[in-house]
Amino acid sequence: MIEDISVIGADGTSPYRNIALEECLLHDVAPGQCILYLWQNQRTVVIGRNQNARDECDVAALEADGGHLARRLSGGGAVYHDLGNLNFTFLVPTADFDVSSQTETILRAVRRVGVDAERTGRNDLTADGRKFSGHAYYHTGDKSYHHGTLMVAVDTEPLSRYLRVSPLKLRDKGVRSVRSRVCNLCDLVPSLSVGILATALREAFEEVHGGHAEELRVADVGEDRLRAATARFASRAWLDKDGRSFDTSHEARFGWGMARLELAETDGTITRAALWSDGLDADELDAAPRALMGVPIETTSITEALVRGAGMSLRMAKDLAGLATHVEEDDHAL
Numbered sequence: 130m131i132e133d134i135s136v137i138g139a140d141g142t143s144p145y146r147n148i149a150l151e152e153c154l155l156h157d158v159a160p161g162q163c164i165l166y167l168w169q170n171q172r173t174v175v176i177g178r179n180q181n182a183r184d185e186c187d188v189a190a191l192e193a194d195g196g197h198l199a200r201r202l203s204g205g206g207a208v209y210h211d212l213g214n215l216n217f218t219f220l221v222p223t224a225d226f227d228v229s230s231q232t233e234t235i236l237r238a239v240r241r242v243g244v245d246a247e248r249t250g251r252n253d254l255t256a257d258g259r260k261f262s263g264h265a266y267y268h269t270g271d272k273s274y275h276h277g278t279l280m281v282a283v284d285t286e287p288l289s290r291y292l293r294v295s296p297l298k299l300r301d302k303g304v305r306s307v308r309s310r311v312c313n314l315c316d317l318v319p320s321l322s323v324g325i326l327a328t329a330l331r332e333a334f335e336e337v338h339g340g341h342a343e344e345l346r347v348a349d350v351g352e353d354r355l356r357a358a359t360a361r362f363a364s365r366a367w368l369d370k371d372g373r374s375f376d377t378s379h380e381a382r383f384g385w386g387m388a389r390l391e392l393a394e395t396d397g398t399i400t401r402a403a404l405w406s407d408g409l410d411a412d413e414l415d416a417a418p419r420a421l422m423g424v425p426i427e428t429t430s431i432t433e434a435l436v437r438g439a440g441m442s443l444r445m446a447k448d449l450a451g452l453a454t455h456v457e458e459d460d461h462a463l
Contacts, residue, residue, distance in 0.1 A: 212323070238330040
């Protein structure tokens with residue numbers, strides 16, 4: 130049960146430091162505590178933990194414009210941040226993780242500033258039929274977070290220039306571009322600013338939890354910890370992940386997200402694997418390549434390896450087994 134609530138704001142706009150601070154706060158959150166972290170990144174594409182950077186972003190164009198590529202801990206899809214965007218993170222003990230109450234805070238905040246918003250799909254908030262907020266989730270041990278974006282006055286021209294969206298995803302959404310799917314809240318409320326929305330979020334956070342939020346300081350986290358975590362999130366090893374070549378590559382869209390499975394094999398046995406996905410189950414997707422090592426390229430064997438070795442649901446494991454063996458089941462492939 131949440132008994133203490135706290136609020137903290139980032140001390141800069143570096144995506145690597147801001148994601149590092151998010152991780153440190155996750156480790157520090159105490160039993161019965163919920164922390165609301167508010168932050169902004171300048172000209173950044175943030176990809177999900179299991180995505181391939183080159184598939185999701187025109188990295189050369191982004192970096193030529195002085196922008197940054199970042200990878201977060203959670204799953205989900207790629208998003209563009211500039212200073213017209215406000216990011217939020219709810220950090221709580223896993224026992225108190227409640228998507229409904231956390232989302233209610235966001236909905237109350239945007240309604241407070243005059244936007245009629247609703248939750249749609251697996252992790253989006255929309256207004257006037259268009260998305261202004263995407264959410265993702267991360268769980269580790271007994272700690273969890275729920276974070277997302279709030280588009281207040283984002284410059285959508287670079288958004289559509291930097292982001293690459295799979296044709297499979299666009300076909301499923303029934304739209305022609307990422308730019309056509311989103312809106313800024315200031316389009317609906319012209320007087321709205323990031324500062325006004327941040328204040329509304331703090332007020333809604335206190336209202337939902339029925340108490341006063343303590344103000345936390347970045348300095349209390351510890352500069353040495355932050356510096357080390359920042360370096361890790363900025364490293365090429367973290368940003369690029371597995372960039373090797375593979376024998377086969379197969380892609381499909383399922384109810385839980387996009388997936389591209391790449392395999393190297395010898396005599397019908399998997400010797401290397403990479404899985405790229407915007408699915409929200411980050412840990413299971415991350416564990417899949419290791420679970421597939423030494424497994425025969427056969428549906429039952431792959432399904433069992435993913436369920437036992439990666440902790441996947443049977444449905445997701447069957448989807449990926451069908452992708453690996455070129456067998457699609459009409460009731461789950463979209």
